[in-house]
Amino acid sequence: MDWFLWLHSEHGIKLTIFYDHWDRGRFIKGIWTTIHLSFVTIVLSIVIGIIGAWFQKSNFVWIRLIVQGYIQFFRNTPPLIQLYFFYFAIDTFLSSIFNIHGGILGSYGWAVVSLSFFAGAFNVEIFRAGVEAVPESTIESAVSLGYSRRQIYQYVTLPLAFRVCLPALNNNLINLIKTTTVAYAIAVPETLYIANQIWSDEYNVFEMMNVVWVIYIIIVGFLVWLMDRWERSTRIPGFGQ
Amino acid sequence: MKSFNYKTSATIQARDILKFSLNKQTALVLILLLTVWLGIDEVYAQVQGDPNQTILETLIKWTPLMFFGPPNEFGGFVLNITVSFIAMAMGTFMGLWVGIGQVSPNNIIRRSSWLITQLFRNSPWLVLLFYFMLLLPYTVEIAGTRYDISGWTKATFALSLPIMANLAEIVRGAINSIPTGQWESAQSLGFSRRQILWQIILPQCIKRMIPPWMNWYCILTMATPLISILGVNDGMTLTQHALAAEARSEFLIPMYLWLMTWFFIYSYPIALYTQRFERRFTITN
Numbered sequence: 001m002d003w004f005l006w007l008h009s010e011h012g013i014k015l016t017i018f019y020d021h022w023d024r025g026r027f028i029k030g031i032w033t034t035i036h037l038s039f040v041t042i043v044l045s046i047v048i049g050i051i052g053a054w055f056q057k058s059n060f061v062w063i064r065l066i067v068q069g070y071i072q073f074f075r076n077t078p079p080l081i082q083l084y085f086f087y088f089a090i091d092t093f094l095s096s097i098f099n100i101h102g103g104i105l106g107s108y109g110w111a112v113v114s115l116s117f118f119a120g121a122f123n124v125e126i127f128r129a130g131v132e133a134v135p136e137s138t139i140e141s142a143v144s145l146g147y148s149r150r151q152i153y154q155y156v157t158l159p160l161a162f163r164v165c166l167p168a169l170n171n172n173l174i175n176l177i178k179t180t181t182v183a184y185a186i187a188v189p190e191t192l193y194i195a196n197q198i199w200s201d202e203y204n205v206f207e208m209m210n211v212v213w214v215i216y217i218i219i220v221g222f223l224v225w226l227m228d229r230w231e232r233s234t235r236i237p238g239f240g241q
Numbered sequence: 242m243k244s245f246n247y248k249t250s251a252t253i254q255a256r257d258i259l260k261f262s263l264n265k266q267t268a269l270v271l272i273l274l275l276t277v278w279l280g281i282d283e284v285y286a287q288v289q290g291d292p293n294q295t296i297l298e299t300l301i302k303w304t305p306l307m308f309f310g311p312p313n314e315f316g317g318f319v320l321n322i323t324v325s326f327i328a329m330a331m332g333t334f335m336g337l338w339v340g341i342g343q344v345s346p347n348n349i350i351r352r353s354s355w356l357i358t359q360l361f362r363n364s365p366w367l368v369l370l371f372y373f374m375l376l377l378p379y380t381v382e383i384a385g386t387r388y389d390i391s392g393w394t395k396a397t398f399a400l401s402l403p404i405m406a407n408l409a410e411i412v413r414g415a416i417n418s419i420p421t422g423q424w425e426s427a428q429s430l431g432f433s434r435r436q437i438l439w440q441i442i443l444p445q446c447i448k449r450m451i452p453p454w455m456n457w458y459c460i461l462t463m464a465t466p467l468i469s470i471l472g473v474n475d476g477m478t479l480t481q482h483a484l485a486a487e488a489r490s491e492f493l494i495p496m497y498l499w500l501m502t503w504f505f506i507y508s509y510p511i512a513l514y515t516q517r518f519e520r521r522f523t524i525t526n
Contacts, residue, residue: 078466078467080469089493174363
């Protein structure tokens with residue numbers, strides 16, 4: 001702490017987050033917001049991916065087409081505009097229909113919804129590829145053992161498919177964490193937004209910019225490490241690679 | 242052997258075409274949904290608001306601004322596309338060198354290329370945008386004359402960096418995917434390392450790199466509206482200006498959908514071609 005004060009007085013490097021109580025408090029809150037925003041959207045996007053991949057194997061053409069439309073829409077439009085669309089347009093529309101003042105969800109809620117749908121669209125494709133990689137004979141043996149369609153999906157297909165699609169899933173989830181910064185645009189108080197407030201108050205753009213960069217690299221690096229470990233621990237010898 | 246190959250490739254192409262028509266159906270459904278939306282909104286607007294100006298009229302009124310930017314100024318959706326082109330070109334050029342650097346026999350070059358790749362691959366695009374928008378100077382002085390650096394130039398540079406890092410990974414992966422036998426046989430024919438790389442290895446890599454390269458172009462195009470957060474007059478900023486000028490909540494959904502539709506129309510065919518290339522290349526290899 002004294003060292004950072006010395007750094008400021010001697011070299012003019014203002015890392016206020018290390019000695020100013022108020023700045024440190026809000027900055028830690030910002031990092032925490034980024035972490036749980038990432039966590040909630042990761043979980044929801046995986047759920048969307050699983051449900052979507054299930055619907056894609058549906059016998060009804062219309063359901064398949066709707067899922068396909070959802071995927072293509074969210075993959076081929078910018079995530080920032082999706083976020084604005086949900087937060088400004090859909091929120092206003094829904095609250096005017098139901099006569100609710102002040103919006104249905106806050107900016108955090110809409111960020112969760114929009115980012116989950118965005119990453120979910122990629123996850124559907126990833127899981128579908130994984131499900132298709134499960135050998136037909138495995139499914140047939142499960143049928144002959146008397147499993148129902150849902151049970152096969154739950155106990156046979158999904159656990160195997162998960163292992164196939166983990167590398168692609170890794171990439172997408174890392175991308176999702178990076179995309180959470182977009183929530184800055186609708187004033188979700190996450191790391192980048194708080195950092196912006198701090199550098200506006202303290203005039204230390206350069207220092208804060210570097211801190212933010214390092215923090216994101218640490219968060220992303222942590223997820224990379226975690227997923228890598230998970231990938232290795234769930235590996236079945238002789239299956240997949 | 243030859244006729245057999247021809248036959249399989251014919252069936253593959255037939256399957257491609259089938260798949261394409263399925264995707265066409267999807268596009269049709271999407272357009273249908275959009276039309277239904279517009280219709281609902283039309284009715285909604287007529288019931289609720291000013292009946293003199295329908296949503297369609299408003300969209301048509303603002304489209305030139307959103308697409309081409311303000312008169313005598315560079316902006317709008319055209320700017321998004323321009324930024325994506327230039328950033329892709331710069332990113333590809335730098336990525337090629339960094340990617341080759343990653344397989345260099347020189348330890349220092351290899352380590353530093355690896356570091357650059359990891360650094361820019363793992364940082365969020367928006368953070369990079371902020372970093373370079375705020376820290377690059379507004380003007381530069383070269384040989385006594387001052388040049389202004391416009392916001393979008395800096396944004397383009399910032400966007401080209403993550404592209405560089407990701408393409409470097411693709412280049413490295415492609416080079417490593419070429420069997421080592423190729424290197425050895427070329428060496429035995431007396432080629433130098435540089436000749437092997439540029440005349441034998443890289444030409445074979447191009448085919449493998451095209452699908453991921455196109456994929457990254459799509460991702461880049463989808464990231465260009467981020468520059469609106471930093472105050473560049475791109476399609477997103479101008480749409481928000483138009484919405485602010487109208488100040489009517491029933492225009493929100495159609496305006497945003499309209500802007501998204503352009504991005505969709507631009508990016509969807511590229512995504513389809515990427516898929517087709519991918520399928521064709523993986524089967525013939």
